[in-house]
Amino acid sequence: MPAAFSAKRPGRLPRLLLLCLCLSGGSPADATMTTQDASQSLASSLTKMQAGLTESSPEPMTTIQTANWPTQGSPSDHLTLGHNGSTPALLGPDLTTQEFKQATKENMSNVTFVEYEVLLPGVSGTSMEKNITLDSATIIELSCRLDNKYSHLKSLQVTWKRGNETIRHIDKTENSWSIQLKILDSSKLGNYRCILKGEEEISAIFYLQVPKIEGKEKPIVSYEGDSAIMICKSFGYTPIAWTWYKINGSEQIAINDSLVADKYVINSVSANVTHLKILKLTKEDDGVYWCEAAFELGRSKGNLKLKVLSLMVPLKPFLAIVAEVVILVTIVFLYEMYSKKKEKCAEDEKEFDQVEQLKSEESNGLENSSARNRKI
């Protein structure tokens, strides 16, 4: 029997590396991450990921930036994405002092810095897209870069938009433009577009969203009087809280296990997984259920469907198959009896013929022997 063995879980780092692939296809060969300790009193590090084509410079671009405020804890080295240490955040040099102060206030919470870049093709029509999943407060820099071979295109008008609202951007380099966003709540999530207007329009969209919750596509089938378990999982990101809802028509009812203790049991095997066990199922429990995970930046839902059947439902195919078995067995036995009878009839006939034959031979033999005796 298969022994249990643990498959290696991919760490966050390689996953994020893959995320930052430039969409025109390239290997994350040039992505590097280095951290460095800046000074004794301050600790800072910047994690920067940059994907590039083989044409682009293979030299890793690492910059170290320091911030001038006393840190809370002891100097720490790493600031890896999504890691929950009490590390200070870094701000780009172009942020105002106000935001600077705000950042210090939020110093207590875990704020991380992420950078994403998209390499734009020179041809219009194809819209580049990137899905970015955020679960906690983040400062994010989105940049669009034009490939070097298209740098001949002059007079490009670059705009960054979210919906109809234009966002002020910075020219990072000659060919790249970026915006910095502080995502602290769900209002800042959404779709951000960078549009390059020249002779043709080239654009890219960044989808900022909360982590998706995995429910179950196929309905869970159970029976009246039995119990059912529904499981929701969140991959990679740990939600703050889980809530279960039952959908009745258009309204959603929160499931509270303390109220009806012997009907619903909610427990979490781990922080990323939640179980809802429904006991003593009835037809009314049939329907759609939502498991909602609350993240810092918003809520995310998983969809589950429960089907409650009565015992009659499987009984019909069961009885049909049993009937088929009985019929087949009867046919086999009847056929056997019939063929045995036929054999016996045939045998009796043969025996009868043989007896007749031998009888005649006997009488011949007797005649012969009597003839012999007479002869002697």
Added chain:
Amino acid sequence: MSPPVPSDLGYVPPDGGWGWAVVFGASVSVGFAYTFPKAFTIYFKELQAVYSISYSQIAWITSIMCATTYGGGPISSILVNRYGSRPVVIFGGLLCGIGMISAAFCTSILQLYICVGFITGFGLALNLQPSVIIIGKYFLKRRPIANGLAMAGSPVMLCTLAPLNQFLFDNFGWRGSFLILGAILLNCCVAGALFRPIRAVPASVKPQVTEEGKDALKKEVTEEAMEMSSPTNVPMENKTEEEGGKDCCEKINQYLDFSLFKHRGFLIYLIGNVLMFLGFFAPIVFLAPYAKHIGIDEYSAAFLLSILAIVDMIARPTTGIIANSKWVRPRIQYFFSFSIAFNGTCHLLCPLASGYTGLVVYSIFFGLAFGMVCAMLFETLMDLVGAARFTSAVGLVTIAECCTILLGPPIGGTLIDTFGDYKYMFIKCGAVMVLAGTFLFIMNYYNYRMLAKEEKERKAKEEDLKSVRTENEGRNNWNRETAQDGPELEPLREEQEGLKKEVNGTNEL
């Protein structure tokens, strides 16, 4: 090389006719017995969630099922020796059905162990052995083909049961599926109904003429039998005559022939097979996880197993046909050893396979080798011990194999966990099988030579006996000629010839 062992059943098997219906029934039975534990793993995830248990606890269900199926072999053999194949298989089918139906109403994992593990497992044991036994009773000349076709039921059933299980689970949940599976397992009773008992009719007896003639004939028969019987092997007819003089050993031997442990061919087969099963099933269990480990996605990994099953399906009857050909049949033991060694070599070469194409090639060869070995698994045993003693032989062999079959995958799993690499598991399996194949090859060469020697000795003895007997016959015939008529001597002489053949047959063992 010696010719195939002539029938020691006391009759000539039909080699066709109703035999093909029996083969079909046997393939259904064998299919259920081998594939049901594998197809059952679909329910593991759901049962784990429902009963809040770990994977290893749920895997015990299939372990218990397999253990009972193989461990119940001797009991199966005893029952078949006593009652014949048909009642045992029908009872086995009913037991399987009852086991699964009661499992549908289980409320704890322990109840599942009992219902699915023990009851269904034992029912499958009562299905597997009699199906294989009855093929030996219906076929002699075409036995390898019949065996190949019957064993081909296993991959066919796997290809149908696995998607069927998934469909049932999606539509009826696990309880409903168990209920319906119970009904499906009842089809084993249909297979059992097909196992018409075959009467031991002596081949050369003409229909009896008169009552007088019959009695006189019988007397002559027993007299001749006692004259010609050798001290070690007792002809079957004599057993019924001398019932009073049996001691307890012989009584046990009537149910389960332990004297097989003195049989050279049986011992060779037992040791070789017990060794082989240590590395037989583990690669199948770990093929999909290995594929996922080297980066292949889940569906392609599952597809590898489908390729294996399809190649297996074609390989089994083909092997049966090849094994039946006049060049291979006398040397079938060599063919069997070759296929085991071939299987082992496939495993040894597997770590060299890189990427998906390499694994597909490995699956194809593995499927081929697996089918070859399975098709000849029981045929070679029948070939060595003869069809009459096969009933007990198969029971003893399965209970001995039971231990290594169950140990194989966990040992492989431990190797994988310790070294973190699958290649050691493949190397271990390959090495064990190549060793088993070589062992069987060498020992069977020795066995064939010993058999040929014994045959020569027996022929020499027969020549002596014949010269003595012709003298006696001459005297007897002269006595009888005055008492009986000419034509009636014919059946008597034929009977003598028939008996001679039969005793020779038992001597060959």
